Amino acid sequence: MNGSEVSIFPGFINLFKGTFGFTDEEFSDLLSCFHIKHIRKKEFYLRAGDITRVRSYLNKGCTRSFVVDEHGHERILFFALEDWWIGDFESFYSGNPGTNYVQALEDCELLVITKEDFLKLEERIPKLKQWYAFKMGRTAAASLKRIEEIKTLTPEERYLKLLKKQPNLFQRVPLQYIAAYLNIEPPSLSRMRKRLSKKS
Amino acid sequence: MNGSEVSIFPGFINLFKGTFGFTDEEFSDLLSCFHIKHIRKKEFYLRAGDITRVRSYLNKGCTRSFVVDEHGHERILFFALEDWWIGDFESFYSGNPGTNYVQALEDCELLVITKEDFLKLEERIPKLKQWYAFKMGRTAAASLKRIEEIKTLTPEERYLKLLKKQPNLFQRVPLQYIAAYLNIEPPSLSRMRKRLSKKS
């Protein structure tokens, strides 16, 4: 990837140069290892059983990550918008087939780096390793919290929480997926929304 | 406690002499440290805030152990019948006030040993320490499993599970407490039982 394309990755630049304080050299190092990948709406970026051999930065678009439970039902773990890293972290580290599916809900643009290049980069840029380790920890904790959430909160509480946390999702994600995320059926979500709109 | 009373503690004897292989000397050591305590139906053996300074073997009777949740509702952790050890293990070890309530559901007879005597005994009889440590681990694990159970199983599943695991409870524990254990209201339990009896 060369410098002239840089202007279309504002989030990516801001992340590494701004937030993370990469020097220009470090940043070009970084950039040269990535390549662009496009995924069309509804396409799968990842399926259960796949081995994750890359890291992908979601530059544009929206995805849903889910697993399939014992009964064959999809259980959505989270939606990703711009500036998320997507994939099956567990599979990336273990090298074993993963359990996650990742499907594009819009046409997506990814910045992809191979595991090998990423590990090399991490060696050269210690900050990167720290940052990613921190990120991973947060993600793992969030997954556990998410499962806990489904068990302890009512559907309505889960809905209101999502509305507060990621209000922008509702402009981009079909409600059927929101329902799946909340672990209820679409008609129930419709009724709930109607109920809530009457209250306020 | 002297030897002539021994015949009324068959479970206790069997536990230490039989299952656990105590010699006669070890057993009289043990016995001499215990004293008998009676608690009448509905009386509290322990309340939240109490510090547990003894261990009690439930020789006769039936109790319920519960905590009070954020909303002031009693949440029953388990029922104890003969041959259980009751109390707040956490408070026993930490020396801090505990969170558990233990209430007699029948007139109860306890074999009680003070913390000091128990610790002395443990030093003299290593087997005892091991056994109790094992026991504690199991109890802690069971508590976690129990909380998990309430979150993941339906009321009916929880009912059937209890029925299978401790069918004798139903002969001795008022259904209102069973309902509390299952985390439902008594009318719901009644309806459920009616439903189930029709099915079979």
Add this chain to the structure above:
DNA sequence: AAAAACTATTAACCCGGGTTAAGAAATGAA
């Protein structure tokens, strides 16, 4: 532009738990 596919809502119905209040049955006490 027309057809097909997808998405969201609604209705009608079931199901099971919560709530309240009433009454029946069992237990315990005077």
Add this chain to the structure above:
DNA sequence: TTCATTTCTTAACCCGGGTTAATAGTTTTT
């Protein structure tokens, strides 16, 4: 024995999610 208390069940009603099917609105495809 009788009276009181406790325990259990039932009814009537609410509430909210699941299921199915119909409909209407949108988007995509051809």
